[in-house]
Amino acid sequence: MKLLRVGPEGAERPAILAEDGTLLDLSGVTRDIDPAFLATGLDDLRAAYEAGELPRIQNTKRVGAPVARPGKVVCIGLNYRDHAEETGAEIPDEPIIFMKAVNTVVGPDDDVLIPRGSTKTDYEVELAVVLKGRARYLDSPDEARALIAGYAIANDVSEREYQLERGGTWDKGKSCETFNPLGPHLVTADEVPDPQNLGLRLWVNGELRQDGNTKNMIFGIDHLIWYLSQFMVLDPGDVINTGTPAGVAMGRPGTSYLRTGDVVELEIDGLGRQRQRLA
Missing domain, CATH: 3.90.850.10 (Fumarylacetoacetase-like, C-terminal domain)
Structure with a gap:
């Protein structure tokens, strides 16, 4: 999976880049791609992605860092x-x-x-x-x-x-x-x-x-x-x-x-x- 965060600085939205190039919204799965999510949420994300449950994101211009608030x-x-x-x-x-x-x-x-x-x-x-x-x-x-x-x-x-x-x-x-x-x-x-x-x-x-x-x-x-x-x-x-x-x-x-x-x-x-x- 290709995970990313899109949107204005400080208001990025978690997303996944699908195989066909479309962006899918992860907001229903996680608030952000942060340390807590990386520790516990990747399996749930994969299940949601494979089930086709994620909505598309439209008209996104900026891509932020793919990890929010790394500890170090x-x-x-x-x-x-x-x-x-x-x-x-x-x-x-x-x-x-x-x-x-x-x-x-x-x-x-x-x-x-x-x-x-x-x-x-x-x-x-x-x-x-x-x-x-x-x-x-x-x-x-x-x-x-x-x-x-x-x-x-x-x-x-x-x-x-x-x-x-x-x-x-x-x-x-x-x-x-x-x-x-x-x-x-x-x-x-x-x-x-x-x-x-x-x-x-x-x-x-x-x-x-x-x-x-x-x-x-x-x-x-x-x-x-x-x-x-x-x-x-x-x-x-x-x-x-x-x-x-x-x-x-x-x-x-x-x-x-x-x-x-x-x-x-x-x-x-x-x-x-x-x-x-x-x-």
Whole structure:
């Protein structure tokens, strides 16, 4: 199933994208696609969808982030070997963890705001994992897959000066407002049989900048969930950004960072496409 939230900011309506391309209203099944629903409501939703009980939605223009009010956004740095190499970093022995403020999460086509004084706003196409179960001290990565609600596209927008040159605290360059466009869909895990073999691509003003595949992650998705659970409790609705392949502006000498008016487009196989304008 492809779950999404449509409508004006702050008044989004939960929906499902049917196989024929129509939007179906989930308001009769759930108030929102939020942590509580992801923990308990996916089976009821599937039954309603298969029974043909959901009404259509008409004339919807904006798509919001497919998850409302995630508890936290956890990110993994340098998780593709080619990205680590292009930045001059050593290949990590363990996953590098940082956090993004939850209010960075915006719709997939919403404007991205360049922070005041920024000169190094960068882009990163990433596979985002959304949880439906609690992960606490998992015994092994084998337990992780059953806790995944689904997958989405994330743009882990980053201000590199704030991240690397202003005291070395990554969160500072990752948590500016609008810095985590998410969606358009949350594609449920049953429709993504091999999340470790998905092509992911990003363009800036029509120029292909990133072209990678999730099979090249240093640490796979199940390992990341297991690893994170040793240091924090992951809850339903939490978002995990799993890293980006090579091609970011920071790793391309002579490449301009993002500027007002630039257009960034992202896609991941089977998960849809995003488009943001820098403002």
